[in-house]
Amino acid sequence: MTDHSTRVPVSFRHAVSGLSLVGVMVLLLGCASEPMREPLPPAAPASLPPPVPAAPVRVERPTYRGPWEDPSSPLYQRTIYFDYDSAEILPDYIALMRNHAAYLGSHANTRVTLEGHTDERGTREYNLALGDQRAEAVRRFMIAEGVIPDQMATLSYGEERAADPGRNESAWRQNRRVIIQY
Amino acid sequence: MIRAPRSIWSLALLTLSFVLVLGAGRAQARLTIEVTGGVEAAQPIAVVPFGVSEGLIPREDVAAIIAADLARSGRFRPMPTRDMLALPSTHEEVDLRDWSLLGMNNLVIGRVEQEGSGYRVGFTLYDVFRGEQLATSSVTTTQSGLRITAHRIADQIYEKLTGQPGVAATRIAYITASGRGSNQTVTLRVSDADGYNPQTIVSSGEPLMSPAWSPDGRRLAYVSFENRRSSIYVQDLASGRRDLVASYPGINSSPAFSPDGQRLAMTLSKDGNADIYVLNLMTRELTRLTDHFGIDTEPAWSPDGRDIIFTSDRGGSPQIYRMSTAGGPAGRVSFEGDYNARASYAPDGNSITMVTRVNGQFRIAVQDLRRGYTRLVSSGSLDESPSFAPNGSMVIYATVHGGRGVLATASVDGGGNQRLSQDTGEVREPAWSPLIK
Numbered sequence: 001m002t003d004h005s006t007r008v009p010v011s012f013r014h015a016v017s018g019l020s021l022v023g024v025m026v027l028l029l030g031c032a033s034e035p036m037r038e039p040l041p042p043a044a045p046a047s048l049p050p051p052v053p054a055a056p057v058r059v060e061r062p063t064y065r066g067p068w069e070d071p072s073s074p075l076y077q078r079t080i081y082f083d084y085d086s087a088e089i090l091p092d093y094i095a096l097m098r099n100h101a102a103y104l105g106s107h108a109n110t111r112v113t114l115e116g117h118t119d120e121r122g123t124r125e126y127n128l129a130l131g132d133q134r135a136e137a138v139r140r141f142m143i144a145e146g147v148i149p150d151q152m153a154t155l156s157y158g159e160e161r162a163a164d165p166g167r168n169e170s171a172w173r174q175n176r177r178v179i180i181q182y
Numbered sequence: 183m184i185r186a187p188r189s190i191w192s193l194a195l196l197t198l199s200f201v202l203v204l205g206a207g208r209a210q211a212r213l214t215i216e217v218t219g220g221v222e223a224a225q226p227i228a229v230v231p232f233g234v235s236e237g238l239i240p241r242e243d244v245a246a247i248i249a250a251d252l253a254r255s256g257r258f259r260p261m262p263t264r265d266m267l268a269l270p271s272t273h274e275e276v277d278l279r280d281w282s283l284l285g286m287n288n289l290v291i292g293r294v295e296q297e298g299s300g301y302r303v304g305f306t307l308y309d310v311f312r313g314e315q316l317a318t319s320s321v322t323t324t325q326s327g328l329r330i331t332a333h334r335i336a337d338q339i340y341e342k343l344t345g346q347p348g349v350a351a352t353r354i355a356y357i358t359a360s361g362r363g364s365n366q367t368v369t370l371r372v373s374d375a376d377g378y379n380p381q382t383i384v385s386s387g388e389p390l391m392s393p394a395w396s397p398d399g400r401r402l403a404y405v406s407f408e409n410r411r412s413s414i415y416v417q418d419l420a421s422g423r424r425d426l427v428a429s430y431p432g433i434n435s436s437p438a439f440s441p442d443g444q445r446l447a448m449t450l451s452k453d454g455n456a457d458i459y460v461l462n463l464m465t466r467e468l469t470r471l472t473d474h475f476g477i478d479t480e481p482a483w484s485p486d487g488r489d490i491i492f493t494s495d496r497g498g499s500p501q502i503y504r505m506s507t508a509g510g511p512a513g514r515v516s517f518e519g520d521y522n523a524r525a526s527y528a529p530d531g532n533s534i535t536m537v538t539r540v541n542g543q544f545r546i547a548v549q550d551l552r553r554g555y556t557r558l559v560s561s562g563s564l565d566e567s568p569s570f571a572p573n574g575s576m577v578i579y580a581t582v583h584g585g586r587g588v589l590a591t592a593s594v595d596g597g598g599n600q601r602l603s604q605d606t607g608e609v610r611e612p613a614w615s616p617l618i619k
Contacts, residue, residue: 085499121564122500122539122544123567124566125391125493125524128433129451133477136454153431154431156412158391
């Protein structure tokens with residue numbers, strides 16, 4: 001997976017203006033043999049095409065992508081919380097993970113990213129490894145529940161993406177988590 | 183919400199949209215330094231404002247820079263200019279008895295003259311009591327090189343008087359963060375050791391982590407999430423050119439250059455969980471160093487290149503272990519406390535600095551490896567990311583002050599402490615450059 005010989009094309013001497021960046025992007029677009037889509041920043045879901053192949057069930061919600069977005073669905077709960085400095089899965093979250101495992105088992109084309117996070121205590125690099133362990137723990141549980149490994153990727157952010165920026169116990173509790181991202 | 187990119191081109195576009203990689207030469211908001219105590223044992227020294235040739239207005243006050251550098255070391259207490267009774271700038275104008283009466287141990291005088299489009303800067307250091315000249319020299323510099331010339335003079339003075347190399351002419355790499363969520367901007371910056379001349383090396387909407395200097399001070403390794411995963415890059419500072427050296431599945435973390443600059447230790451979890459690997463940067467050969475089901479991370483080389491210390495939770499809690507870079511068993515190094523992590527060596531290899539937990543507070547500790555003795559050098563509750571100054575005199579680390587992330591230095595040898603902060607946003611993960619020749 002590592003491309004050792006890759007020179008990253010974004011290499012600029014001295015200051016680079018936003019304008020010349022756009023220029024580089026246009027150049028790259030021009031070279032692409034594949035038809036280009038407009039880049040879709042995650043903040044603009046309104047322009048996303050419906051990825052679910054089935055006919056849309058809710059015309060009034062054109063951005064609806066799956067039952068995990070429906071507050072009344074059990075799949076809406078997608079966050080598994082952890083104890084401090086631990087990657088051990090707590091019994092409270094087994095039912096939640098089983099719901100997702102069952103859904104993924106019956107939707108073989110659906111893929112998820114298991115996103116691991118920690119609170120800010122302890123060192124950043126250790127926490128990156130701890131977030132990875134948490135995501136791996138969820139992945140192993142899901143595999144044991146019958147999910148095909150290829151349906152899941154893991155991504156640890158360590159303490160770099162706090163859900164709650166507070167520096168107290170309740171914020172830390174919110175931040176020690178794995179999110180199942182569809 | 184994170185989504186898998188639909189094609190390599192949309193990935194490239196994301197990268198281009200969010201990441202600016204820059205060569206040298208972009209001015210930014212600088213770090214400001216506050217000296218926060220510990221100067222009781224400082225030696226009195228007078229750095230007289232440098233004389234200038236008729237009509238010349240140099241762009242920097244060289245004597246003020248030298249005095250500030252000496253004060254920041256914590257070893258010297260420069261005399262305020264207003265207390266000086268004379269302002270000599272040549273040997274003929276110096277009367278050492280004046281300075282002796284004022285209680286000065288040492289005196290520095292100098293001159294800045296026009297030379298071509300730049301300057302010639304000369305200085306002399308005196309031992310006031312012995313009536314001797316300890317050092318004198320004269321160098322030419324461009325206009326923009328005047329600050330670094332002043333820092334080098336401060337380092338010559340420091341070394342002459344303490345026997346240790348000075349670190350005024352070194353640099354600091356650090357991470358800044360402002361905004362939250364999709365409005366977050368994270369930058370990797372490099373500034374002079376006094377916070378001046380900050381330059382943005384990379385700017386991204388995704389996290390940047392773990393800057394590490396090459397031993398020649400010309401390259402930085404760091405972790406970037408710009409590809410929606412942690413990846414390790416090595417970037418040449420002067421040109422901005424960079425190489426992606428590790429982007430395996432799982433985490434790609436904690437780069438550390440070997441003392442010869444040819445290998446990069448790192449943490450990868452591609453084989454199941456976090457273990458230490460060494461990448462030969464010439465041959466691109468990757469060697470696995472640890473193989474344990476626990477977390478092994480945060481590798482750091484011994485100055486002789488023979489050993490690597492790292493953090494492992496194999497004993498149940500994070501502790502520091504040491505093993506040969508040739509492989510073999512790992513032995514535990516830290517024994518006090520139930521959380522010790524992110525250790526790195528002092529330049530002489532005789533001690534390490536690390537993060538340690540004491541009563542639930544994360545502090546910076548220095549452990550003497552020969553005697554096993556450990557002492558705390560910081561007093562915060564979330565202190566992290568310590569690294570030694572390249573002369574071993576102090577440790578720089580990240581701490582929280584007034585609710586914001588700032589940098590701080592702690593003396594190891596009885597000098598002063600400082601705090602480095604920005605006007606806005608967080609500053610973290612400092613890494614002190616090697617001595618720059």
